[in-house]
Amino acid sequence: MSIPNSVDPANADTALAEPLVPVPRLLAVDGRDLRRRHGAHLAVDGVSIAIPAGGRHGLVGPNGAGKTTLMRMLSATLAPDSGSLRVLGHDAARDPRAVKARIGVVPQGMTYDNEILVRENLTTFGRYHGLSGRASAARADELLATVGLTAYARARPETLSGGMQRRLLIARALVNDPDLILLDEPSTGLDPEGRLLLWDLLDTLCATGKTLVVTTHYMEEVERLCDGVTVLRAGRVRHTASPRRLVAETVPRYVVEVDAPRPGSPVPAWARRRERLRVGNRLLVFDDSATGLAAEADLQGSEPMVRPSSLQDALHALDQRPSADPPAGRPAPAAPRRRRTLYPPSPALAARIWWRDLTLFRKSYKTTIVPNFFEPVFSLAALGIGLGFYVNGSALGSSYANFVAPGLLAVTAMNGAVFEVTYNVFVRLRHARSYDAAVTSPVEPADIALGELMWALTRCLVYTGVYLAIIAAMGYAPAGTAVLAVPALLPLGLVFACAGLIFTGTVRAINAYSYFYTLVLTPLTLLSGVFFPTARLPAPLRAVAEASPLRHGVELARALVTTGDLRAAAGHLAWLTGISLVLIGPALYSLRRHLCS
Numbered sequence: 001m002s003i004p005n006s007v008d009p010a011n012a013d014t015a016l017a018e019p020l021v022p023v024p025r026l027l028a029v030d031g032r033d034l035r036r037r038h039g040a041h042l043a044v045d046g047v048s049i050a051i052p053a054g055g056r057h058g059l060v061g062p063n064g065a066g067k068t069t070l071m072r073m074l075s076a077t078l079a080p081d082s083g084s085l086r087v088l089g090h091d092a093a094r095d096p097r098a099v100k101a102r103i104g105v106v107p108q109g110m111t112y113d114n115e116i117l118v119r120e121n122l123t124t125f126g127r128y129h130g131l132s133g134r135a136s137a138a139r140a141d142e143l144l145a146t147v148g149l150t151a152y153a154r155a156r157p158e159t160l161s162g163g164m165q166r167r168l169l170i171a172r173a174l175v176n177d178p179d180l181i182l183l184d185e186p187s188t189g190l191d192p193e194g195r196l197l198l199w200d201l202l203d204t205l206c207a208t209g210k211t212l213v214v215t216t217h218y219m220e221e222v223e224r225l226c227d228g229v230t231v232l233r234a235g236r237v238r239h240t241a242s243p244r245r246l247v248a249e250t251v252p253r254y255v256v257e258v259d260a261p262r263p264g265s266p267v268p269a270w271a272r273r274r275e276r277l278r279v280g281n282r283l284l285v286f287d288d289s290a291t292g293l294a295a296e297a298d299l300q301g302s303e304p305m306v307r308p309s310s311l312q313d314a315l316h317a318l319d320q321r322p323s324a325d326p327p328a329g330r331p332a333p334a335a336p337r338r339r340r341t342l343y344p345p346s347p348a349l350a351a352r353i354w355w356r357d358l359t360l361f362r363k364s365y366k367t368t369i370v371p372n373f374f375e376p377v378f379s380l381a382a383l384g385i386g387l388g389f390y391v392n393g394s395a396l397g398s399s400y401a402n403f404v405a406p407g408l409l410a411v412t413a414m415n416g417a418v419f420e421v422t423y424n425v426f427v428r429l430r431h432a433r434s435y436d437a438a439v440t441s442p443v444e445p446a447d448i449a450l451g452e453l454m455w456a457l458t459r460c461l462v463y464t465g466v467y468l469a470i471i472a473a474m475g476y477a478p479a480g481t482a483v484l485a486v487p488a489l490l491p492l493g494l495v496f497a498c499a500g501l502i503f504t505g506t507v508r509a510i511n512a513y514s515y516f517y518t519l520v521l522t523p524l525t526l527l528s529g530v531f532f533p534t535a536r537l538p539a540p541l542r543a544v545a546e547a548s549p550l551r552h553g554v555e556l557a558r559a560l561v562t563t564g565d566l567r568a569a570a571g572h573l574a575w576l577t578g579i580s581l582v583l584i585g586p587a588l589y590s591l592r593r594h595l596c597s
Ligand SMILES: Nc1ncnc2c1ncn2[C@@H]1O[C@H](COP(=O)(O)OP(=O)(O)OP(=O)(O)O)[C@@H](O)[C@H]1O
Pocket: 038, 039, 041, 042, 043, 061, 062, 063, 064, 065, 066, 067, 068, 069, 070, 108, 597
């Protein structure tokens, strides 16, 4: 199919007496020969698509036809393997951020952020789009009113009905007042009234010149909303035209629907003379003359109802006609895959992810703070003070509790940082899928990773600060340099946050964390010099323990909290900083595979 750079008015459907509208000259979507494979399967196979600015375009086709894959390409979250795609004038693979700043996406899945409230979903998304706190709050209130959710502003999204959740996703897609709105099956779950409201809302938006692309399985939605439709089948374009033209080019003008003859029974002669389709147990018989069709069908004694052929009839016809294309789902040719631009993380966008985590923390701090603050305190009481009563401290150069207290400070830094980037990030990535929504805004996977690392370090600071205050009050932080331990332990937190994030990027099931915690963090905690000097370990184990980041963190804490040995502290700090610099690159790009491929 050849794609015009602009729409030629000479090609308008004047023959079909469609309303004459000024034909826009710019293309909002200009995709040529797009291909994308998932594994060995070609999900989109040579699709070309041109949608004029201000147009309303429907993508239809059976399950698995490639509609969502194509929509993800249009939303610049998935790069085509080959072909070219310009969205709103930008190359979607080279400049995805510029595309995402100007589009709104209503995804098929319920990707709202369930950890925060309905209104916060909108204010947070406004921040992802660079709105100030005040502007995003005003926009959220306006959109809640538009979609009729004002009364639910302070509800948790999961408590809304399915239709209301869908409306929340629609409101979220409008936060940045987009020029192009991509809706993947937007009316799924809406009641008839909700669907009419959605259509009215989309009409209002389109009246202001916005471009609309909608995938749907409801053909009346396409007929009602769209001025263009592309039929996909097995990843390829089967037909593209205006809905009226598609019907006119595919089936005769009228159809009568009767019971299909039983298997083995002959098709009646009046139907045999005409174009017909069997759909389930119904027979659709077409003719360009309604009167002739009604008269003849009547002769058969059934109760026929002659009606104009619809888009659904045309789709049935296309589905049943053999295609000239090669067989569906053919293996993808082994061509090199075109890469999507890999942006360096943006601290400003990462700060918005950090802010979202802070919003959540402000709500749930009571439940997260208690275990995190008190676990090291209980360990100190039981192991340092309790067990320490039986330990001869002279070999350690201090009381056993004095020995254990700074070690537990390092463990607090490690745990404070690592928890956030393991379970919490995994749930957002794999289950709640709230990051899937974030990456439809200018936020990129590397921004999310940096934001989560920043949040992990914030927790690390808070927890080590409070724990240090507690041990200082108990007399276990005698050195004047003790307060320096809180910022100095940040590189230790960063090493473990990076390791946790890299691990999270590789695991498929949440159970895998039991390996990370049981086989990595627990042995490190027990063997890295927190409870006894590593010199007591057998030689091979000692070499491993002494090279571990936690051991360096423990010695760093001990140097600053107990002995005041700044020279020793500087050595450990340099070692930890070096390791964190090695890990930060892989950590920043660890989420990319899940979110943009
Ligand atoms: N992430 C993925 N990994 C592997 N295969 C995938 C992935 N996403 C899609 N596919 C496959 O690609 C094909 C096209 O899927 P896609 O979701 O684009 O179809 P669709 O037309 O949107 O279907 P539906 O109407 O059911 O939403 C399907 O065969 C699907 O199984």
